[in-house]
Amino acid sequence: MEEQLVSNLSELGIVAGILVVTFFLAFLVNRFFKRLIRKSSESMKNDPTNYLFLRHALVALIYIVGFGIAVSMIPRLRTLANSMLAGAGILAVAVGFASQHALSNIISGVFIVIFKPFRVNDRIQLRDLSGIIEDITLRHTVIRNFENRRILVPNALISDEIIVNSDFEDGKICKWVDISISYDSDIDRAKEIMRSEIEAHPLLIDNRTPEQLQKEKPKVDVRLIMLAESSVNLRAWAWTKDNADAFALGCDVLESIKKRFDREGIEIPFPHRTIVQKNQA
Numbered sequence: 001m002e003e004q005l006v007s008n009l010s011e012l013g014i015v016a017g018i019l020v021v022t023f024f025l026a027f028l029v030n031r032f033f034k035r036l037i038r039k040s041s042e043s044m045k046n047d048p049t050n051y052l053f054l055r056h057a058l059v060a061l062i063y064i065v066g067f068g069i070a071v072s073m074i075p076r077l078r079t080l081a082n083s084m085l086a087g088a089g090i091l092a093v094a095v096g097f098a099s100q101h102a103l104s105n106i107i108s109g110v111f112i113v114i115f116k117p118f119r120v121n122d123r124i125q126l127r128d129l130s131g132i133i134e135d136i137t138l139r140h141t142v143i144r145n146f147e148n149r150r151i152l153v154p155n156a157l158i159s160d161e162i163i164v165n166s167d168f169e170d171g172k173i174c175k176w177v178d179i180s181i182s183y184d185s186d187i188d189r190a191k192e193i194m195r196s197e198i199e200a201h202p203l204l205i206d207n208r209t210p211e212q213l214q215k216e217k218p219k220v221d222v223r224l225i226m227l228a229e230s231s232v233n234l235r236a237w238a239w240t241k242d243n244a245d246a247f248a249l250g251c252d253v254l255e256s257i258k259k260r261f262d263r264e265g266i267e268i269p270f271p272h273r274t275i276v277q278k279n280q281a
Contacts (some may be wrong), residue, residue: 015070022066026059033058048120053113056137101156105139108155112136118165123243125164126153166243172207173246175238177253180231181261182269187232190266191222194236197256203249207239230271 033055036048113136118124122133124143131145140152166173177198181190198204198220206219226233238253240246261268 104156108159123166175246177236182267
């Protein structure tokens, strides 16, 4: 009886030791990759995608192997496992049907990491959702929207969607600044005001080619794009280094242009209609 008790306690001690080692290894792997990701984020490339996905995969593998070894150390569970192997074929089919969505998410996650349609820290637009890729786990892609909320999208779903990636290959953004003026306003003066206000903004970058510089093309191109019912529509093309700068520049220059228009008598019109009333005899 005492020998049986000692044997059981010994088995429990071994299992507990295996579980402790498993959790400790998972902790070390997590800590190592967090440091690696932090260094990657501080570097010029700023692409921790591979490290994040590899961290999730290794931690999952450590837990699976650790718990598997712990189960095999208990004779009763080992016997149960051996008996279950007799029906492994049926079990494999059942597990396959039950986990096909999970497996498709894992495989899609691997393809995302390999082919990189988007990476961690990329700004993307998915349907009516916009945000920044924060993490790519074994099952989900984590998107942080601009309200600082996290949206979890299954990897299998996002890999089949059409995505607008603002940081893919070339991160530069051409920001359209559209403003309408009245038909009575001076078009040339309005275009000059738009150009000067945008060129004075610190976030603007010079995207002209050497040929355009040689021909002395303006840094900001402003054109009349439409003669609408109640307005003359003007558009300026402004280049910034990324999407965040494009948003900030667009907000700032709309305000500064509006103030310049007010000071110099350039009217931004309201829609209006001419109504003709006919008297009936």
